[in-house]
Amino acid sequence: MDVEVLARIQFALTIMFHYIYPPLSIGLSLLLVIIEGLYLKTKNPLYKETAKFWTKVFALTFAIGVATGIVMEFEFGTNWATYSKYVGDVFGSALAAEGVFAFFLESGFLALLLFGWDRVSPRLHYFSTVMVCLGAHFSAIWIVVANSWMQTPAGYQIVGEGLKAKAQIIDFWAMVFNPSSVDRLLHVTLGAWLAGAFLMISVASYYLLKKEHVDFAKISLKVSLWVASITLCLQLISGDSSARGVAKNQPAKLAAIEGIYETQKGASLSFFGIPNSKTKRIDYELSIPKVLSYLIGYDFNIEVQGLDQIPEKDWPNVSVVFQTYHLMIVMWALMVVASCLAIFNWWRGTLFEKKWVLRYLVLSVLFPQIANQAGWVTAEMGRYPWIVQDLLRISDGLSKSVTAQQVLGSIILFTIVYSMLFVLFIYLLHQKFKQGPVDVEHLTPYHQQLVAIEEATHEYQPR
């Protein structure tokens, strides 16, 4: 395989694995702010216990998020050196801002969040929680701004030619508020909230199903269900607005998303189908006529640009973009079903008895994760063949001095390390959930016991 394919595989692998974690920490950080806020307001110790438990889960997701995130930062340079030179002037300032404003804030106050429960006042602790939450959100802002610039470049000029060509910033705020950044930032943030909220919903439902830690579970479920329900409504609005932005700014991507091969008026909105790029039509299509046109321009007869506007060699992989996009929507629908079922049954007072609903809620943790991944695949593969839309091709962004063996070697390395990490993450999370929140208090004597035993024997005896 050539360097281009390998480098793309590697980027996909490392970014998709990385992207399991930051949405969880962003979402959980918001929920922690709410739960700890409720504790400060009501002084109910159950809220504190809940916050403490979720802080530990947050720390686990944060640690892996940071570890896998550093890989991303350097991968731009290792595998995509020409791209880095091309975009450095623009992309770099967003990345530097992320380091200075977001990461320091997040990691600094995380120390107080994790280790400060007994050292600082509850108010200062709450302040740290809010700062960690802010930091987590800031990091989303800058990286999404940078990525959005790659989708819809603005505020730049091109200087130099050939290998020396690069984008140069001429208007910082135009770069930051490029046509897609606000839409995409909201969409990504809401997706992250859903990831955090549904993790909490899932774990709480697991306890309710097992009838363990019921009080804790009810608190977690109440807060996360609120957040999830509101976010799901907002996500509908945000998704609609994002899609309209794509139609306007990246028509080729929209054509791939909806499988529009021919430019047409009154395009239909498809729910299901298998795009067939040979016959240039959607097989087994299930769609409503004219609705796509309406959604894009509030007019049933507006013209929608098809793939026929661009040369066929520059087409994105229509099957993948089409299917991942629709998968994301299906996941959203499944989440809506989950939260409606939960709210309805809770209101009726039957939620805690209805095992099948609780089981469905336990499973629901996967929906936002799949939706987030699928959505990003749509966004990134829909930009093909461009690494920076209409400016730089993916094939032109590679490192000139890197060989296929090097990339292949590092893919193998990351595959091994990440598989191991993932198994351990699930294992530790499972142990944490099995142990439950009540043991948060029991953990103290346990840790102290361990210390006491070892101090008594003065000998650590490995088996």
Place this chain on the structure above:
Amino acid sequence: MNINLDNLQLIWFVVVILLLAGYSILDGFDLGVGMLHLFSKKDVERRMMLNSIGPVWDGNEVWLVTAGGALFAGFPIAYATFCSSFYVPIMILLSGLIFRAVAIEFRSKRPMAWWRWTWDLLFSLASLIIAFALGIGIGNLIRGIPLDANQEFIGDFSSLIDVYSLSIGVMTVALFLMHGAIYILMKTEGELHDKMRHWVNPAIILFIMCYAITTVATLIYQPHMAEAIRERPLFFLVALVNMLAIANIPREIQRQRDDLAFASSCCNIFSLLTIYAIGTFPNLIRANNDPQNLSITIYNGSSSAMTLEILLLIALIGIPLVLSYTFTIYWIFHGKVRLESTSY
């Protein structure tokens, strides 16, 4: 702001070096503690060491992330060429960083002895590898790598490995080992503290030996480093400060003033980085096949004046904030480490 491009480039170079120095001073002791971790066989002592860096190591690592971001933003050409030419060492460094992070996070999560031993081993090895890889990187930047007219790397992995860069790698390991030992000395009390007092002297001796060897090697094999200082004699002061700081470390240890010994060690690291910066200036990546024409300098490898101005503004707003809460957090967790319910 009306600063001309040359000055902006110089300022941003200083910022990158400061970030690197901040990283080496702060994460340096984390790495040292990591390398020393296995020397103690008792779980409770290992936990003491781990928790002495517990609340801060994560924030310390951010200095490296930000230094990388600052290099990318201010000197994209240097960043791109650096990362793509140091492909293998960077992959090794990254796996080291991943393993260290998860080892710290995972180790105390399960009580089984084998579980803890495995993560302890990985924690220690990862710290060693990170320190060594960083040293090799710096060594190669001093020595230079072969570049072509497009500022692309034209060597292979073997052109990154030579005795000089390996010796800088070993010196970096010794430097952080000493720095970490002094840090533990400062942060602990009781049995571990007494034990560390015995370990710290060999660590200092090891570093001074490495320091002497690499200094001589640099003077002989990398004359451009000495030349840069000879051209600006004022910079001899930095070398002098460096040597005084090193000499002061055993003196303060002898007097049991561990905080001052630690301050000297920080000063040592800072002046070493300063010497590196002066010696390599204005090169970011020296082309050892044709240093005059092919090197990537702060002038031919930088972003535009506008970006550098924006970056400067970001730094001026951000860095005071960063420093203020970094100090606050170190102050809250100051004093001898104790194991609590929230500890690792």
